[in-house]
Amino acid sequence: MFLLAIALVAEICDRVGLFDVAGHALARLAGGRVAVLWIGLVVLCLATTTVLSLDAPAVLVAPVAIAMAKRATVNPIPFAVTAVWLANTGSLMLPVSNLTNLLSNALHGSPLQDNFTAATWLPALTAAAVTAGAIAAFWPRVLRGRFKLGAAPRPKDKDLVVFAAVVCLALAAAFAFGVPPTWPTMAAALVLAFAYARRRPGAWRKLRVPWVMALIAFALFAVVHWVGPLGLNAWLAGLLGEGEGFAQELRVAAVGALGSNAVNNLPAFLALQPGVEDAASRSVALLIGANAGSIVTPWGSLATLLWLWRCKVSGVRINLGGYVLRSAAVATAVVPASVGALQLPP
Numbered sequence: 001m002f003l004l005a006i007a008l009v010a011e012i013c014d015r016v017g018l019f020d021v022a023g024h025a026l027a028r029l030a031g032g033r034v035a036v037l038w039i040g041l042v043v044l045c046l047a048t049t050t051v052l053s054l055d056a057p058a059v060l061v062a063p064v065a066i067a068m069a070k071r072a073t074v075n076p077i078p079f080a081v082t083a084v085w086l087a088n089t090g091s092l093m094l095p096v097s098n099l100t101n102l103l104s105n106a107l108h109g110s111p112l113q114d115n116f117t118a119a120t121w122l123p124a125l126t127a128a129a130v131t132a133g134a135i136a137a138f139w140p141r142v143l144r145g146r147f148k149l150g151a152a153p154r155p156k157d158k159d160l161v162v163f164a165a166v167v168c169l170a171l172a173a174a175f176a177f178g179v180p181p182t183w184p185t186m187a188a189a190l191v192l193a194f195a196y197a198r199r200r201p202g203a204w205r206k207l208r209v210p211w212v213m214a215l216i217a218f219a220l221f222a223v224v225h226w227v228g229p230l231g232l233n234a235w236l237a238g239l240l241g242e243g244e245g246f247a248q249e250l251r252v253a254a255v256g257a258l259g260s261n262a263v264n265n266l267p268a269f270l271a272l273q274p275g276v277e278d279a280a281s282r283s284v285a286l287l288i289g290a291n292a293g294s295i296v297t298p299w300g301s302l303a304t305l306l307w308l309w310r311c312k313v314s315g316v317r318i319n320l321g322g323y324v325l326r327s328a329a330v331a332t333a334v335v336p337a338s339v340g341a342l343q344l345p346p
Contacts, residue, residue: 005189012192017155023067045086052175057087058303072147078139084307089131089292092124126341240275249285256289265294295327
């Protein structure tokens with residue numbers, strides 16, 4: 001339900017023109033410099049991921065990034081990819097940044113209880129820095145030079161744009177204060193849908209939500225739920241090995257990344273988590289693999305599925321083959337670097 005609700009929020013915000021308005025405002029702040037435009041996006045993505053969870057950049061920031069790039073008449077692909085990669089690799093800092101973090105922090109007897117950020121801040125910063133560096137290396141020409149900003153967008157219903165912005169800010173506040181995301185997101189979707197139907201009678205019939213992606217996610221969760229007790233969970237836990245140190249924790253992170261890209265990071269994390277409860281560093285290593293390492297396949301995290309849908313709706317075509325190869329290269333760099341940072345003294 002959360003996936004469909006947040007998707008409906010994004011769809012209505014897009015329809016009323018909120019993303020275009022926000023994208024134009026951010027492009028103006030860049031002063032015509034593409035590098036400044038992109039750096040601003042990096043900061044926005046990391047801030048929203050850290051405080052509001054990784055779904056916020058994937059669903060709400062990515063469309064703004066695309067609109068921003070289009071208004072600056074630059075290639076929107078690196079801006080869109082920035083949003084989804086940093087949504088995942090930047091989600092290690094706080095318990096609220098990712099549902100896997102919350103699960104790891106909340107479980108009884110977890111070694112990360114009461115010291116989560118102290119254990120994760122250095123790997124988190126490392127993952128974000130390596131990701132940003134990879135984006136700059138993949139698209140160096142796009143991120144150089146200057147741009148001319150086009151005319152400001154003129155939404156048909158400014159009141160509805162303001163209302164959508166207020167609802168999004170209220171939703172962000174709920175996330176920031178640690179409210180479980182499903183209920184406030186469903187409330188925001190219902191409020192926005194009601195206002196949209198009132199202001200634009202009949203237009204609600206054209207609203208789109210990713211039903212197919214929701215079914216795919218549900219099917220993955222169901223398969224892992226039923227197959228896990230039959231031996232999958234025990235087999236995965238056996239792959240983790242034992243002990244601490246770089247080699248052992250890299251193994252934990254690699255297993256977490258492989259499991260996440262195979263079946264989605266949430267069921268993979270739940271299956272693997274019992275095998276790392278003995279040490280805080282092993283728990284963080286698993287989070288590195290499940291969060292930062294899940295970017296390779298489209299179903300590796302719900303955020304990536306939502307991002308792909310928003311790109312399609314925004315008219316941005318993602319070449320999945322090229323995306324998977326680049327994502328694999330980034331994950332291969334980010335995971336060992338973050339595990340290496342985990343070995344340094346806090």
